[in-house]
Amino acid sequence: MSAQEDTGFSTRQVHVGASVAPASPRATPIYLTAGFTFSDLDESAAHFATGSGFGYTRTGNPTVQAVEERLASLEGGDQAILVSSGQAAVTVALLGLLDAGDHIVVSEHIYEGTRGLLLDNFSRLGVEVTFVDTDDLAAWRAAITPRTKALFAETLSNARNDVLDVAAVAAIGSERGVPLVVDSTFTTPYLLRPIEHGAAIVVHSASKFLAGQGAVLGGVIVDDGRFDAAASGHLFPHLVQIDRLGGASYAEKHGRRARGQYLRESVAPRFGPSPSPLNAFLIGQGVETLSLRVERQSANALAVARWLESRPEVERVDYVGLPSHPHHELGRRYLTRGSGSVFTVTLRGGLEAARHLVQSVRLVTHMTHLGDVRSLVLHPQSTSHSARTVAERERAGVFPGTIRLSIGIEDVDDIIADLAQALEGLASLALDDELADALDEREVVVL
Numbered sequence: 001m002s003a004q005e006d007t008g009f010s011t012r013q014v015h016v017g018a019s020v021a022p023a024s025p026r027a028t029p030i031y032l033t034a035g036f037t038f039s040d041l042d043e044s045a046a047h048f049a050t051g052s053g054f055g056y057t058r059t060g061n062p063t064v065q066a067v068e069e070r071l072a073s074l075e076g077g078d079q080a081i082l083v084s085s086g087q088a089a090v091t092v093a094l095l096g097l098l099d100a101g102d103h104i105v106v107s108e109h110i111y112e113g114t115r116g117l118l119l120d121n122f123s124r125l126g127v128e129v130t131f132v133d134t135d136d137l138a139a140w141r142a143a144i145t146p147r148t149k150a151l152f153a154e155t156l157s158n159a160r161n162d163v164l165d166v167a168a169v170a171a172i173g174s175e176r177g178v179p180l181v182v183d184s185t186f187t188t189p190y191l192l193r194p195i196e197h198g199a200a201i202v203v204h205s206a207s208k209f210l211a212g213q214g215a216v217l218g219g220v221i222v223d224d225g226r227f228d229a230a231a232s233g234h235l236f237p238h239l240v241q242i243d244r245l246g247g248a249s250y251a252e253k254h255g256r257r258a259r260g261q262y263l264r265e266s267v268a269p270r271f272g273p274s275p276s277p278l279n280a281f282l283i284g285q286g287v288e289t290l291s292l293r294v295e296r297q298s299a300n301a302l303a304v305a306r307w308l309e310s311r312p313e314v315e316r317v318d319y320v321g322l323p324s325h326p327h328h329e330l331g332r333r334y335l336t337r338g339s340g341s342v343f344t345v346t347l348r349g350g351l352e353a354a355r356h357l358v359q360s361v362r363l364v365t366h367m368t369h370l371g372d373v374r375s376l377v378l379h380p381q382s383t384s385h386s387a388r389t390v391a392e393r394e395r396a397g398v399f400p401g402t403i404r405l406s407i408g409i410e411d412v413d414d415i416i417a418d419l420a421q422a423l424e425g426l427a428s429l430a431l432d433d434e435l436a437d438a439l440d441e442r443e444v445v446v447l
C-alpha cells in the first residue's frame, strides 16, 4: 500500500517510504523481513501449495538462500539448510532420521553439546545411542542393529584430533542402508568434502570457521541428494509413506532429494531454529574468505604445534599435522590442503601449569570458541569436558595439564612469542606436587 499525505500520522509512520527501490546491489542484500508480500491470491495460494517463491522467513528468505546455495556448492552437496546454530544443525539432521525406539551409533569423540543432546534429550524421545571409538571399524559394524537409523561422527575431533575414515564408515552404513552423518566443523569444505567420500549428510557449526569473525552463531545441514528409497525406504517410513492428508510421499515427490526436502519443508520450519537474515549475511561474508583463512590458520597451527612439541614444558601435542600423531597418515589421505587449526597441548606441570598458561597469554584469547581469526585457548578438563569421568577424559586425550588451542590468522611469530612468554613464566611457578596430584585426581575441577 502506498499511503498518501492525506492519511493520518499513525498510518504514515508505518507505510510511507516502505516501497522497495529497484536497484542491483553487488553484495547480497540483507532481507531483514519476517515475510514477503503477495501480488495476488493465486500467488499466495501457489506459495502455500507448492512452496514457490517467498512467503515467510522461517520457510525461506533470499539472504538465507544465497548462503545455502554457496555452502551446498562448496560441500559438493545437493542442497543446504541454514539454521540458527551448530547445535540446531545437529538436532534438525537427527530429527529428520530418528523416531522413538530408534538407535544411533556415534563416535565417542564428539562435541560435548552433541553428546549431551543424545544422552539427555534424544534419550527422552526413546532414542538409544551406542558410542564407539572413531577408528574401530569393527565396532561401528558390530553396533548396527535393525533399529539403527544413522551413524554419526566428527571428521576431525576435539580434543585428540581423531580423523574419521569417512569412506570406510560410510561404506559400513551403506551395507545396511544407514546414512552417515558427519559434523565437519573442524575441517570445513575447504579441507574436506565428506559427501565426496560417501557421507549422506554434513553438518557444521557455522559460528566457527564458516563465519570466521566470531560475531554470530549459525549452523548448516548439507544433504547429498542421494536418498535411495529401494535401499533405505524401510528404515525411513516418513519419507516413503503417503502424507497425513493422503498426498504423495516425499520420495514420490522429490526422488533422491526426499531426505533433504523433508529436512527443509518439515523438520527445520516446524521445530523452528530459523537463522536471522542478518546472521546469514555475516556467514555469507565470512565464507567469501574461507579458503584464505583456513589455509593460513592450518599453516600457522602446524608451525605452532611443531614449536610446542620441541619445548621441555610440553608432554604431548595432539595435532594431526604432526608425524607423531597416530592418525597422521589417515589425515594426509583426507586433509590434503592442511590439517586445521584446533588441537590440544598437554603440559608436564598439570593443572597448575595449564592455569598459568591460560591466565598469562596476552595475544591469545582465553575463551570458549574456535575457528576464529583470533587465536584462542581453553582448558578442556574444567570446561568442555568437565561432564566426563576421568577415564572418559583420558580416552579423549584430556588431562589436567591439557589446553586447547584454536590458532588464528595472526603473524605466527607473534603467536609463538606469546605462548613462549607464557611458558617461560612456568619456570618460576612453584608447583606443589602433592596439591597438583590431588587436583589431578578430582573428577571435576573448577578453575
Ligand SMILES: *Cc1c(COP(=O)(O)O)cnc(C)c1O
Binding pocket: 085, 086, 087, 088, 111, 113, 114, 154, 183, 185, 186, 204, 205, 206, 207, 208, 217, 218, 219, 370
Ligand atoms: C561449536 C560446535 C558445535 C555447536 O555449534 P554452535 O554453533 O555453538 O551451536 C557442534 N559441533 C562442533 C564440532 C562444534 O565445534
